[in-house]
Amino acid sequence: MTSRNEELFARAQKHIPGGVNSPVRAFRSVGGTPLFFQKGAGSQVQDADGKWYTDYVGSWGPMILGHAHPEVIAAVQAAVVDGLSFGAPTEKEVEIADLLCAMVPSLDMVRLVSSGTEATMSAIRLARGFTGRDILVKFEGCYHGHADHLLVKAGSGLLTFGNPSSGGVPAGTAETTMVLTYNDPQGLAEAFKAHGDKIAAVIVEPVVGNMNLIAPTPEFLKAMRDLTAQYGAVLIFDEVMTGFRVGLKSAQGLFGITPDLSTFGKVVGGGMPMGAFGGRREIMEKIAPLGPVYQAGTLSGNPIATAAGLATLKLIQAPGFHETLTAKTKALCDGLVAAAQKHGVAFSAQNVGGMFGLYFAERCPGTYDEVLACDKDAFNRFFHAMIDAGHYFAPSAFEAGFVSAAHSDVEIAATVAAADAWFATQR
Template identity: 60%
Template sequence: MNHDRSHALFTRASELLPGGVNSPVRAFKSVGGEPFFAQRAQGPYLFDVDGNRYIDYVGSWGPMIAGHAHPQVLDAVARTMRDGLSFGVPNPLEVTMAEAITSIVPSCEMVRMVNSGTEATLSAIRVARGATGRSRIVKFEGCYHGHGDSFLVKAGSGALTFGLPNSPGVPKALADLTLTLPYNDFEAATALFDEVGIDIAGLIIEPIVGNANCILPREGYLQHLRELCTRHGALLIFDEVMTGFRVALGGAQQRYGIAPDLSTFGKIIGGGMPVGAFGGRRDLMRQVAPSGPIYQAGTLSGNPVAMAAGLATLELIQAQGFHDALEASTHALCGGLEAAAREAGVAFHTTRAPGMFGLYFREGPVESFADALGSDAAKFGRFFHAMLERGVYLAPSAFEAGFMSSAHSEADIAATVDAARAAFAVVAAA
């Protein structure tokens, strides 16, 4: 593949943008090499500025569940933008979106629109602290909730280990208020709440981890966290920015039968436009300004064009059998990749939920962040580039989930598995 124009653009960008990108993982730093620059996208495909086509398993990191440039979504955007791009006052589509979210997700009795998943998670923990009068937040190893200061802490080595800042610019005093737990560890969670539960405002978790590749909860684990939070008066916050409306219409909370106190969303409810939301119990959300004292604001929140794109996407995914078909496609892809790895004699394991998956260069199972760290990142890097050269775009990190869309056909999956056979041979020969 020729990448001359992408190289020229990255050279220019490197003088103007930190690392040449506007979000770190785009720089290919963890896999080596330089990123390509996209020109357009259609269905399951990305096309770069050099004219190369890729089968895309990133999907703009999740929102393109119905495929890129879906005509129904583009038509909704075109109709809406003719009336203006932003008003700074309420618009009808905000109300329609709130009705859609609250009807699909029963735990969300009220919602507040924001502009990103990070805004949603930051706001949710502010509500948790404001509503409980407590200061400490619990998060999990391998879970990522955006770049807010409270979330950028290193994982502790034990249940009671305080977090340390994981980025310059995060004060240690603030990091001290964030406690970390190993994901899927029942005993560690119980011990932490028994020790300091009275000080915990909220526990925030990706119910399916999407930022250590893809890790599913052990049976009963989310229920255990629900019980701990209820017993100790802490709020359970599900970060469903990735899983919401993807792993089931009602997200992971529907799939696992859990009612969190607060939830955060993004990705799919914007249909590709920048958007986020947080919501939950009415008594909690009524404490958010202007109806209550917990302040949160956003000039562009509820943007009409973003609402139109999101509503069109939500309509598409409510079609009969949508998520069943998405699950079947995800299983077909992962099963094909595992078979190709076995043929090449490469240790390889996949995890999967409807519409998302994880790839690990190690034997399974993978049930914790420590397990994920056991994957061979160097082998993944070789595999990534071998796949890219064969027209398949995977997440450019060994610790990011992949995403399926309804636009991926059986032929796309077969072509991906064919590319993988050659790529695994490259890995085996190294």
């Protein structure tokens, strides 16, 4: 009997490329039919067949409070009745800008956009306009959205420029992007020594979430801050994923590093499409209409998105919120590792705040190459076993996972128990 998920996927492929509107949703990495969700409540999501799952994706991070939080829903409902969009300023835009600048000390000014990709694209353009330089430094395995100059894979050598990693990206565009190794301060130092007067910006996920979760070393973070300051380049923290997820002041607050510009998405919109970028006043004042760097968006600061974002950002400021979230996420990771070790399965896990990474390897990776060396086939088997047991993890071995405030200790224990049962079959 064909499931409703299968029926919808077959139908979707007729008019939607690949049947999905974002590639990882297609389950190409893990195989099988993608789940079509129709409802979420707290830590749970329900698919088109009516089956409920404990959700460790959380819309890829935004649902830090869980799905359909009543106060967020109420804020959205109250905003909807006044109109969906105006293309003109609203008071909520001012309110959320004030709140963001109060919560993140590095933000003197902020601009709202409609997505994380838009935020990073705009921040990079701004950094180039501010410095008058062209070269962007990024790190292999970090994802900053699908703008042309970001879809670049590493060149053939340490100091070579990148090559397009997507069709439709001109080689000339890719040649202004230098791709280096994450967690390699020496490589970054050599890049600045060779090209420092041409480097406009360094952009980084301070905790990587797009090649699974990779934590930064203190030396790497310090080198980025010191070298960009020394050579007059702009340090951009891409906190689209980590923003307000790993701590109340985001990753920069957690690690004590002050970037020049920061980008946000996910949590900042409370589940609605919204992003933001901001930073030092002297840089932000280069944005139109104050300066020559153009950026615009018809739906920027949408009143429904700002309502959801404001409600979410206020709720996560409750005393002990992030400490509790971190403890829950660590309990999941520790439980899974203990279960795997009991059965002799090569497996490791780690978390930073409410983000986590699972790896079929003896130890947690620290670089892109180490991530690639993990046992992807084992992850795929684990993924489908957990789906069958009612636990939804990211459908890729190269994506971080997320725990919400709505996850209970009982639910986390049930997930660990299901994993334990599967690990026992892998001896």
